[in-house]
Amino acid sequence: MKLNGVSVEATGSLLDTVLAAGIALPHLCKDDNLPVIGACRTCLVEADGRIVAACSTPAAGVQECATDSERAVRIRRGVLELTAAMQSGPAGAAGGPRSAESLEAYASHAPRPGQYGLRSGTHADLSNPFFSFHEDACILCARCVTACQELQHIGAIGIAGRGHTARVTPGAGVSFRESICTSCGSCVAACPTSALRPKG
Amino acid sequence: MTRAVSSTCPYCGVGCGIVLNVDENDRIRWVDDDPVNLSSTGMLCVKGRFGTTFVNHPDRIQTPLIKRNGRFEEATWDEALDVVANRLLEHRGHFGSFASAKATNEDAFVQQKFVRLVMGTNNIDHCTRLCHSPSVEAMLQQLGSGATSNSYIDYEEASCIVLVGCDPGSNHPVIASRMRRAIDTLGTKLVVVNPRRIEMCDRADLFLQPKAGTDVALFNGIARAVLDDGLADVSFIEGRTEGFDAFVSAVREATVEECADLCGVAAEEIRAAARFFARPPARRGQPPELRPGSCLVWGMGITQHTQGTDNAHSLLNLALLAGQLGRPGCGVSPLRGQNNVQGCGDAGCIPDSLPGYQPYGDAAIAPFEQLWGAGLPRSPGLKATDMVEQIASGTIRAMYIVGENPLLSEPNLHHATDLIRALDFLVVQDLFLHETAELADVVLPACSFAEKDGTFTNSERRIQRVRRAIAPVGLARPDWEILCDVARRMAPGAGVDPAQFAYGSASEVFDEFARLMPQIRGINYERLEGEGGIQWPCPSPDHPGTRYLYADSFPRGLARFVPVRQRAVAEETPDDEYPLVLNTGRVLYHWHGGTITRRVAGLMEQVDTVPVAVHPADAAVAGIQEGDPVLVFSRRGRMGGKAVVTDAVQPGNLFVPFVKLQDSAANFLTNNVYDEVSRIPEYKVCAAKIEKKRERKGAFAR
Numbered sequence: 062m063k064l065n066g067v068s069v070e071a072t073g074s075l076l077d078t079v080l081a082a083g084i085a086l087p088h089l090c091k092d093d094n095l096p097v098i099g100a101c102r103t104c105l106v107e108a109d110g111r112i113v114a115a116c117s118t119p120a121a122g123v124q125e126c127a128t129d130s131e132r133a134v135r136i137r138r139g140v141l142e143l144t145a146a147m148q149s150g151p152a153g154a155a156g157g158p159r160s161a162e163s164l165e166a167y168a169s170h171a172p173r174p175g176q177y178g179l180r181s182g183t184h185a186d187l188s189n190p191f192f193s194f195h196e197d198a199c200i201l202c203a204r205c206v207t208a209c210q211e212l213q214h215i216g217a218i219g220i221a222g223r224g225h226t227a228r229v230t231p232g233a234g235v236s237f238r239e240s241i242c243t244s245c246g247s248c249v250a251a252c253p254t255s256a257l258r259p260k261g
Numbered sequence: 262m263t264r265a266v267s268s269t270c271p272y273c274g275v276g277c278g279i280v281l282n283v284d285e286n287d288r289i290r291w292v293d294d295d296p297v298n299l300s301s302t303g304m305l306c307v308k309g310r311f312g313t314t315f316v317n318h319p320d321r322i323q324t325p326l327i328k329r330n331g332r333f334e335e336a337t338w339d340e341a342l343d344v345v346a347n348r349l350l351e352h353r354g355h356f357g358s359f360a361s362a363k364a365t366n367e368d369a370f371v372q373q374k375f376v377r378l379v380m381g382t383n384n385i386d387h388c389t390r391l392c393h394s395p396s397v398e399a400m401l402q403q404l405g406s407g408a409t410s411n412s413y414i415d416y417e418e419a420s421c422i423v424l425v426g427c428d429p430g431s432n433h434p435v436i437a438s439r440m441r442r443a444i445d446t447l448g449t450k451l452v453v454v455n456p457r458r459i460e461m462c463d464r465a466d467l468f469l470q471p472k473a474g475t476d477v478a479l480f481n482g483i484a485r486a487v488l489d490d491g492l493a494d495v496s497f498i499e500g501r502t503e504g505f506d507a508f509v510s511a512v513r514e515a516t517v518e519e520c521a522d523l524c525g526v527a528a529e530e531i532r533a534a535a536r537f538f539a540r541p542p543a544r545r546g547q548p549p550e551l552r553p554g555s556c557l558v559w560g561m562g563i564t565q566h567t568q569g570t571d572n573a574h575s576l577l578n579l580a581l582l583a584g585q586l587g588r589p590g591c592g593v594s595p596l597r598g599q600n601n602v603q604g605c606g607d608a609g610c611i612p613d614s615l616p617g618y619q620p621y622g623d624a625a626i627a628p629f630e631q632l633w634g635a636g637l638p639r640s641p642g643l644k645a646t647d648m649v650e651q652i653a654s655g656t657i658r659a660m661y662i663v664g665e666n667p668l669l670s671e672p673n674l675h676h677a678t679d680l681i682r683a684l685d686f687l688v689v690q691d692l693f694l695h696e697t698a699e700l701a702d703v704v705l706p707a708c709s710f711a712e713k714d715g716t717f718t719n720s721e722r723r724i725q726r727v728r729r730a731i732a733p734v735g736l737a738r739p740d741w742e743i744l745c746d747v748a749r750r751m752a753p754g755a756g757v758d759p760a761q762f763a764y765g766s767a768s769e770v771f772d773e774f775a776r777l778m779p780q781i782r783g784i785n786y787e788r789l790e791g792e793g794g795i796q797w798p799c800p801s802p803d804h805p806g807t808r809y810l811y812a813d814s815f816p817r818g819l820a821r822f823v824p825v826r827q828r829a830v831a832e833e834t835p836d837d838e839y840p841l842v843l844n845t846g847r848v849l850y851h852w853h854g855g856t857i858t859r860r861v862a863g864l865m866e867q868v869d870t871v872p873v874a875v876h877p878a879d880a881a882v883a884g885i886q887e888g889d890p891v892l893v894f895s896r897r898g899r900m901g902g903k904a905v906v907t908d909a910v911q912p913g914n915l916f917v918p919f920v921k922l923q924d925s926a927a928n929f930l931t932n933n934v935y936d937e938v939s940r941i942p943e944y945k946v947c948a949a950k951i952e953k954k955r956e957r958k959g960a961f962a963r
Contacts, residue, residue, distance in 0.1 A: 093296060213438045244310075244850075247305070250310075
C-alpha cells in the first residue's frame with residue numbers, strides 16, 4: 062500500500078502499519094498491551110478517500126492511506142479539541158508512565174483552546190494508597206477499564222452515566238479503596254493522561 | 262531523566278517481567294509491566310508494581326555488623342569476613358546453612374558449593390522445606406522430577422482447572438488473572454477445593470469445602486468416583502504407569518459415601534468433581550484432535566500437614582488415574598511461593614541431592630568432585646526444620662543463614678527462638694535486621710534484587726534474568742560474592758583450592774551451574790539476553806526449552822501409583838479448652854512473614870493489623886463483632902489481630918495470614934509437629950481459641 066505517498070508493507074491494522082513506518086500518529090485509546098477499543102478517534106486517517114480510525118481498520122485491502130492530508134489533520138485537530146475540552150484540570154499535572162501520550166498529541170496538532178465548553182466533572186478519588194483518580198483529567202478513553210477487565214479480568218472499574226456526566230468509577234458509588242480493586246496498577250500504567258496518577 | 266531496566270519481580274513464584282524505571286538519584290520511580298514476558302504477558306500485581314520501594318528503605322543494613330558484648334558494632338568487610346571464616350573453621354562438623362529462595366540461582370549455587378566443599382556437609386536447605394517439600398518428595402517418587410509439569414499457558418488451554426488448597430488471587434495474582442482469562446473468555450471449568458471460600462470461588466463451577474486435614478479421604482473419594490463411573494484413562498494407566506492394582510485396592514477400601522462422611526463434602530459433589538477433572542467438557546477453541554485437559558493446581562493447603570506427602574500422593578494418583586499429564590492444557594502444578602524457590606532447589610540447596618536433583622551416588626557426584634577438585638560428603642544432610650530442632654542436641658552449633666528469617670517462618674516461634682539463641686555462632690546475611698538477624702554474631706549486608714545481576718527460575722521452570730538497576734545500598738554486596746570471599750578465606754584450612762571461588766561475574770557462576778545440571782546445560786546469559794526467559798529442560802544450545810513435561814515418558818520410566826490412606830486429620834485437634842481449628846495462609850498485600858512488605862508504606866496502609874477471619878456463629882459466642890481487636894491463643898502462644906467476621910470460613914475455624922504485624926504473628930501459635938517424610942510443619946491445623954481483647958491499657962497492650 063501507499064502510505065503518505067510512499068510504498069510500505071501492510072501489517073495488521075492501519076495503525077500498526079503507520080507506526081511500523083515510523084510515522085507519529087496519536088492513538089490515545091490504543092495500548093500495545095490491550096485489545097482495540099476504538100473510543101478516542103484521535104487516530105483518524107484518510108484511507109482510500111474515507112476517514113477511518115486507524116486502530117480498528119485492517120490494513121489489508123487499503124490502497125492508499127494518508128496521515129498527513131489536510132483533511133485528516135484538520136479532523137484530528139477537531140477531535141483533539143473535543144478531547145482537550147474534557148480536561149478541565151490544571152494542564153501539566155504529573156501523571157503516570159504514559160501520560161505523555163496526550164501531551165504529545167496536543168503538541169503535534171495544536172488544538173485551539175476554548176472551542177468547546179469544558180466538561181465539568183471534578184471528582185477526585187484519593188482513597189487508594191498507591192494511586193489517585195482525577196476526573197478533571199480524564200478523557201474517557203476506557204483504557205483503564207479495558208486493562209482492568211480484559212487484561213487482569215478483575216472488572217473493578219467501569220464507565221457510568223452518559224454524555225457530559227459519563228465518568229470512570231470503581232463500582233456504584235464506592236471509592237477505589239472500598240471496591241474490589243486489587244491495586245494492581247494496570248489502569249495507571251494504561252492511562253494516557255494524568256487522570257490516574259501514581260502517588261509519591 | 263529516568264532509565265529503564267528490564268528484570269524479574271522479586272515477590273512470588275510467578276516470575277513476572279518488570280521494567281524498573283530509575284531516576285538520576287538511583288531511586289525506582291515506577292515499575293512497569295513487560296508485555297513481551299511470556300510468564301506475565303503484560304500483567305503485574307500490587308506487590309510487583311508498587312512494592313519494590315523496600316530496596317531504599319532506611320532500615321537497610323548499610324555495613325557489616327559484629328556483635329560485641331551483646332551489641333552490634335559496625336565493621337569493615339575484612340573484619341567481618343575474618344571473624345566469619347575463623348569461627349566457621351572451628352565449627353566444621355556441626356554446621357548447617359539456610360539458603361534463600363529470594364536470592365538468585367547464582368547465589369544459591371555458590372552457597373551450596375561453599376557448604377559442601379568448604380564446610381564438608383550436606384546440611385543445606387531453604388524454605389521449600391516449609392512450603393512444597395511434600396510435593397517435591399511425592400513428585401520425585403512418583404514421576405521422577407520435582408517441578409511443575411505444565412506452563413501457565415496451559416491454564417489458558419485447559420478445559421478444567423482444579424485449585425486445591427491455594428489462593429492464587431492473594432498469592433499468585435497474575436496466575437489468577439490468567440485463569441480468569443480462560444474462565445471468562447473460553448468457558449474453562451473451575452473447581453475449587455478449600456476449607457475457606459476464596460475469591461476465585463466467585464467464578465467456580467464447583468466449590469468443595471472439606472474439613473481441615475481430610476484431603477486424602479477427599480481425593481481417594483474422587484479417585485473412587487473416577488473408577489466407579491468408568492472415567493479412568495485405561496490406555497494411559499496401562500502404557501505409562503505401574504502400581505495401579507495396589508492403588509485400586511486401597512481406594513476401594515472406602516466408598517464415595519464413606520469418604521464424603523469423613524471429609525464433609527457431599528458424595529454428589531465428589532462425583533461431580535471426578536467428572537470435571539477426568540472428562541471436562543471441551544473449552545471454546547479446544548482442538549478437536551486433543552482430549553480436553555485438566556490442570557491440577559495446589560498450594561500449602563495440601564502440603565502443610567503432618568500427612569503432607571500423603572496428600573500430595575493422593576493428588577498425583579488422581580492425575581495419573583485420569584491421564585491428565587503430558588499434553589497441552591493439563592498437568593500438575595504445585596504453585597511455588599517465592600520468586601526463586603524452584604531455582605534454589607535446582608541449584609542444590611537441599612540436603613538430599615546435588616544440583617539438578619542428582620543423588621549422592623558415585624556416578625552423579627564424580628563430575629562435581631572432578632570439577633571442584635576435592636571430595637564431597639555423600640550422606641544426606643539435615644532438613645531445615647530438623648537443623649533447628651537439632652540445635653537442642655548439639656548436632657548443630659553454628660549456622661549461616663542467607664536471606665531467610667526462620668524466627669518468623671518456623672512454627673512455634675517461642676520454641677524456635679530458644680533454639681536459635683542456643684547456637685554458638687550465627688551468621689545472617691540479609692537486607693534488614695530482622696528477628697533472626699538480631700540474634701546473630703555477625704550480620705552481613707546483602708544486595709537486593711535491584712542491585713545485582715543474576716537469574717531467577719519461576720514456577721513454570723523459566724529461567725529469567727535479574728539485572729542490576731541501582732547501585733548497592735551502603736556497603737551491601739551480592740550474596741554470591743560475599744560467600745566467595747568467606748570461602749576463599751577458609752579454603753586453605755579446608756583443603757580446597759581458593760580458585761574454586763574466583764568467579765568474575767554472575768554469568769560465570771551460571772555457566773558452572775549449567776555445566777553441572779544437565780537440565781539447563783543449553784542455557785547461558787547470551788541466550789537469555791537474546792531470547793528472554795527459557796524453560797528447562799533445555800539440554801543443548803539449540804534446544805528451545807520445554808513447555809510441558811512427560812510428553813512421552815517420565816524421568817523414572819513409568820509413573821508410579823502410591824496408595825495412601827487417610828490418617829488422623831491432624832496432630833492437634835480442637836477440644837474443650839481450645840475449641841477452634843486455626844488455619845494459616847496469606848493476604849494479597851503482604852509477603853509471607855512481612856519482613857519486606859512491612860517496609861512498603863502503601864501495603865501497610867492497606868493492611869496494618871493481622872486480620873483474623875472468624876465465622877459469625879463463633880463470633881457471636883465470643884461476643885466479637887467485625888473490626889473488634891481480638892486475641893487468639895493456642896497451647897504455644899498468643900497473638901492479637903482484628904476480627905473479620907465472615908462465613909468464608911466454616912464454623913469452628915479461624916483463618917489468619919502468617920504475616921507479622923504489630924508484633925503479632927500466627928506462628929507464635931502453630932504447632933512444631935512434622936510430616937515424617939518431608940519434615941514440613943503442620944502450619945494448617947492446630948487447636949485455638951479466640952476472645953475479644955478487653956479494653957485495658959498497659960499490661961495487655963499487644
